Amino acid sequence: MKRIALFASGSGSNAEQIATYFAANVDVEISLIVSNNSKAGVIDRARRLHIPVLLFDRKTFYDTDRINELLQKQSIDLIVLAGFMWLMPEAIVRSFPNRIINIHPALLPKFGGKGMYGHFVHEAVVEAGEAESGITIHYVNEQYDEGQIIFQASCAVLPTDSPDDVARSVQVLEHAHYPRIVAEVLATLDQPKP
Ligand code: GRF
Numbered sequence: 001m002k003r004i005a006l007f008a009s010g011s012g013s014n015a016e017q018i019a020t021y022f023a024a025n026v027d028v029e030i031s032l033i034v035s036n037n038s039k040a041g042v043i044d045r046a047r048r049l050h051i052p053v054l055l056f057d058r059k060t061f062y063d064t065d066r067i068n069e070l071l072q073k074q075s076i077d078l079i080v081l082a083g084f085m086w087l088m089p090e091a092i093v094r095s096f097p098n099r100i101i102n103i104h105p106a107l108l109p110k111f112g113g114k115g116m117y118g119h120f121v122h123e124a125v126v127e128a129g130e131a132e133s134g135i136t137i138h139y140v141n142e143q144y145d146e147g148q149i150i151f152q153a154s155c156a157v158l159p160t161d162s163p164d165d166v167a168r169s170v171q172v173l174e175h176a177h178y179p180r181i182v183a184e185v186l187a188t189l190d191q192p193k194p
Contacts, residue, residue, distance in 0.1 A: 002186050003031040005076045006051075007084035010118075012042025013171070014082035014103060014178055019049050021179030028186065031074055036061065036086060061089065068092045077189060080182055081140065085117055090142050100140040100147075101185055103178050105170045107152055108136040112145030122163035122170070133157050133166050135173045137181045151181045 004022075008015045015033060022028040033046040034054045046053045060066055068091050071079065079092075081102040088100060104112055106121045111133075116124065125133045134154035139147035153176075155169040 001026075002028050002077045002189070003075055004028065004078050004080055004182070004186075005032040005034055005071055005074070006030060006080050006082055007034045008042040008082045009035055009037045009040055009085050010042065010083035012040065012045045012083065014174055015042050016045045016049065017175045018080060018082065018179045018182055019045075019051060021183070028183075031076060032071075034067070035084075042083070058086075061086065065091055068095055071095070078182070078186055079140075082178070087144060088140055088142070093140065093142055098139055099189070101150065101182070102138055102140050102145075102147070103174055104136045104138065104145050105133075105167070105174065106136065107132070107134045107154060108138065108145055108149065112136075114144050116145070119163055119167065122166040125157060125166055126161065126163050129159075130157050133170060135170060135177065137178065150185065151177065153177055 006015045006018060019030045022030060030051050032054055033042060033051050035042055036056060038055050043053055056067055072095060077099065079096055079100040093100065106112065106125060111121050111124050132154045134152055136149055137151040138149045141147040153173045155173055157166055
């Protein structure tokens with residue numbers, strides 16, 4: 001049995017897709033939805049999906065080791081960030097080497113880094129006159145959006161597209177690919193280290 005902790009601070013549509021994808025899989029459990037935002041849509045989704053929620057504030061996250069300890073106590077195998085905005089504390093990154101992944105709504109290394117999230121990303125893509133955008137799924141390290149890339153998929157951006165249009169195309173890619181890539185990363189955890 002592999003145990004996943006999903007970190008999300010927003011609507012949680014990706015978190016729900018992932019939970020639904022694994023719902024019938026007896027070898028994978030979404031053990032926890034972890035969030036810093038009690039008003040986030042993901043909390044309602046977690047209740048509906050009967051997944052325990054762990055809420056925390058900034059001080060607990062950055063000034064104590066409580067979240068890290070809890071993740072270890074719960075034997076979490078993989079941390080999946082799905083719309084989680086805060087930088088992972090170094091201690092958690094060190095405790096989960098190659099076991100934290102994130103999805104970014106653009107084709108990294110373009111349009112990444114601090115402040116590049118949500119609609120800011122899609123606005124920047126349109127502003128730059130890009131012909132395509134997409135998703136990047138990557139390992140997480142101590143820097144925003146700089147961990148090793150696992151998977152990318154792209155979509156066209158038309159000259160007439162608004163940031164909301166781009167957001168919609170990107171979300172289709174996120175839902176189509178993220179659960180499957182999570183499954184692939186879980187499978188690699190079983191492989192012996194070279
Ligand atoms: C997604 O666009 C994801 O790429 C980004 O945050 C958004 C989360 O959306 N990191 P949702 O909360 O899963 O609907």
